[in-house]
Amino acid sequence: MRFMFACGGTAGHINPAIAVAGRLRELMPDCEILFVGADGHMEVDLVPRSGYEIVTLKVTNISRGKTLKSLLHNIKSVINVIIATHKAKKIIKSFKPDVVVGTGGYVCYPVLKAASMLGIPTAVHESNAVPGLTTKMLSGIVDKIMLGFEESRRYYKHPEKAEVTGTPVRGEFAAYSKKAAKAELGIAMDKPLVVSVWGSLGAANMNAAMCEFIKLAGKNPGFSLIHSAGSEGYAKMVTELHRTVPDHEKNGMDVREYIYDMPRVMAAADLVMCRAGASTVSELTYMHKPTIFVPSPYVTNNHQFKNAKVVEDAGGALIFEEESLNAGDLLSTVKRILASGDELKKMSGAMEKLAHPEATDIICEQILSLVK
Numbered sequence: 142m143r144f145m146f147a148c149g150g151t152a153g154h155i156n157p158a159i160a161v162a163g164r165l166r167e168l169m170p171d172c173e174i175l176f177v178g179a180d181g182h183m184e185v186d187l188v189p190r191s192g193y194e195i196v197t198l199k200v201t202n203i204s205r206g207k208t209l210k211s212l213l214h215n216i217k218s219v220i221n222v223i224i225a226t227h228k229a230k231k232i233i234k235s236f237k238p239d240v241v242v243g244t245g246g247y248v249c250y251p252v253l254k255a256a257s258m259l260g261i262p263t264a265v266h267e268s269n270a271v272p273g274l275t276t277k278m279l280s281g282i283v284d285k286i287m288l289g290f291e292e293s294r295r296y297y298k299h300p301e302k303a304e305v306t307g308t309p310v311r312g313e314f315a316a317y318s319k320k321a322a323k324a325e326l327g328i329a330m331d332k333p334l335v336v337s338v339w340g341s342l343g344a345a346n347m348n349a350a351m352c353e354f355i356k357l358a359g360k361n362p363g364f365s366l367i368h369s370a371g372s373e374g375y376a377k378m379v380t381e382l383h384r385t386v387p388d389h390e391k392n393g394m395d396v397r398e399y400i401y402d403m404p405r406v407m408a409a410a411d412l413v414m415c416r417a418g419a420s421t422v423s424e425l426t427y428m429h430k431p432t433i434f435v436p437s438p439y440v441t442n443n444h445q446f447k448n449a450k451v452v453e454d455a456g457g458a459l460i461f462e463e464e465s466l467n468a469g470d471l472l473s474t475v476k477r478i479l480a481s482g483d484e485l486k487k488m489s490g491a492m493e494k495l496a497h498p499e500a501t502d503i504i505c506e507q508i509l510s511l512v513k
Contacts, residue, residue, distance in 0.1 A: 142172045142512065145238035147252035149179040149200075152187065152341075153420040154245030157268060159191045160309035161242070161508070164501045175236050177229065179248040196232055198225040200247045203274060205441075222251050229255035239512045240264065243279065250275050257282045262511035266504065268308040268419030270447045272296050284511055287504055289419055289497075292451055306504050307497020308423035315427075317408035326367075326409050332393075333364040333479045336410040338400060339435075343371015344416075346463055347435065348378045353468035355394045356386050364411075364479055365393040369400045411485065412478055414471075417449035425452075426496040431478065431488035432458040435466060456491035 144165055148158040155178075162174050176195040178184035188195040201218040204211040229252045233241070241256035243249030243265040253263045267276040268289040280286055280297050289308040294300050320330060328334055339347040348370050355366070370378040375398035382389050382396060389396070400406050407413065407428055415421055417434040425432050432452070436445035452458040459478075461471060478484050497503070 142169055143236060143238045144172060144174050144508070145177065145233065145236060145241045145252070145256070146174070146244065147177045147241065147246070147249045148244040149182045149184045149246035149248045151246070151418070152183065153268060153418040155184045155187050156311060156420050157266060157309040157423075158242070158244040159188065159193070160311050160501050161244075161504050162193060163191070163312070164309075164505050165508070168505065173236075175232075175238070177232060177248060177252050179246065182246075184246075198228055198248055198251060200225050200251065202247055225251035226255050226258075230259060233259055233261060240508055242266070242508060243275075243283075244268070245273065245275065247275055250278055253279050253283055264508060264511060266306070266308075267293055268423065269293070269444045270419075270451050271442060271444050273441065273444070285507055287507055289423065289500075290448075290451055304503075304507060306507065307500030308419055309501040309504060310420075310424050310427045311404075313404040314407065314424055317405050319408055322405045322409035325405060328365050328409060333411040334409050335364050335366045335412045335414065335475060335479075336368075336400075336406055337366060337414040338369040338403075339416055340371055340437075341399060343369070343374030343378075344437070345374060346466075348374040350466055350468045350471065352378060352381050352385065354472050355382060355389050355392075355396075357469055357472050358392065358394065360388070360392055362392060362394075363476065365395070367395045367397065367400065367406055367410075369397055372398055375399075412475060414475075417445040417452075419448055422448050422452060423497070423500070426457065426492045427498060429489045429493045429496065431485050431492065433461060433471070433474065433478075434458050435461045435463050438463050452492070452495060455495050457488050457495060458492075 146158040148154045174193055176188045176193050178195050178197050179200045180197045199221055201221050203218055204214045233256055240262045243253045256263050263283040264285040265276055265279050265283045266287040270290045270292050286303040287306045288303055291305050294303050297303055323330055351368050413430045414433045417436045434449035436449050449460050453460050
């Protein structure tokens with residue numbers, strides 16, 4: 142059996158596809174899997190690292206600006222879609238997939254459009270609470286729509302095609318207990334751990350806020366911190382901390398360029414501070430982690446805030462908005478939550494209720510039902 146996945150642009154689109162592909166390979170070791178991504182995007186690196194072949198198409202985004210430059214950019218994007226759809230047909234005819242699945246990113250449109258034109262069963266997964274442009278455009282074309290949030294159903298003209306599956310989480314996130322993870326990290330079980338992460342590249346505003354947060358936390362913060370500064374912000378942040386809080390490491394404030402052992406660190410965490418991408422939300426609900434979200438204000442349609450709002454309304458998280466973020470208020474909130482075992486327990490329970498631990502298997506069932 143042959144499966145084709147189209148995904149790209151962000152880890153939030155790529156990782157769910159990799160998780161489902163991995164499960165299909167477990168179920169059917171002899172199956173063949175091919176990924177289609179966009180030229181020059183992170184899927185070109187992430188997919189081969191996971192052991193899958195990938196081919197690429199040239200696709201470009203749609204600008205929402207109203208200038209002449211934006212208009213010309215969009216004309217070029219439409220031309221790229223036409224060319225990419227033609228190339229996608231050739232890829233599909235060569236690989237002969239039994240089903241084609243898209244998990245987000247502009248590359249999904251030409252690939253799933255081409256598959257539909259060739260009579261191949263198609264499905265698209267939308268992990269965000271509010272669907273993106275690509276998923277909306279595909280909703281009338283694909284055979285099945287799979288949703289990460291129940292709240293998403295109302296945005297579709299064909300809700301009868303939609304199935305709430307949750308968003309797949311990589312199996313590594315189930316590998317550790319909190320006790321084992323803390324022991325491996327050298328953190329006492331009774332010492333709260335806060336994890337702060339804002340993307341692989343980092344976020345300048347959040348790094349600046351976390352510098353002030355660490356400074357205000359002082360010599361006896363009452364908790365340990367692991368903060369990921371990102372590849373573009375690490376050197377600057379470390380320099381600033383050595384100037385203002387030279388003993389921050391002795392105080393239990395661990396600043397890293399990147400958290401390479403994310404499943405272990407997240408398992409050890411008592412409280413997480415992070416963005417609100419759909420995959421991140423799924424991982425946190427899966428692990429039942431109380432969270433403080435600071436949604437990225439730089440994403441299309443403010444979708445991270447909408448993801449975070451679903452979780453906050455359920456009682457599993459609190460939201461701070463970046464433009465009005467105050468490090469002192471953030472620290473006070475962290476200390477208050479950590480000091481209240483009851484609040485931590487309630488937030489964790491709310492996250493558990495939102496989780497879809499069987500999402501990967503449910504999606505595999507949906508895919509295989511299309512093949513049948």
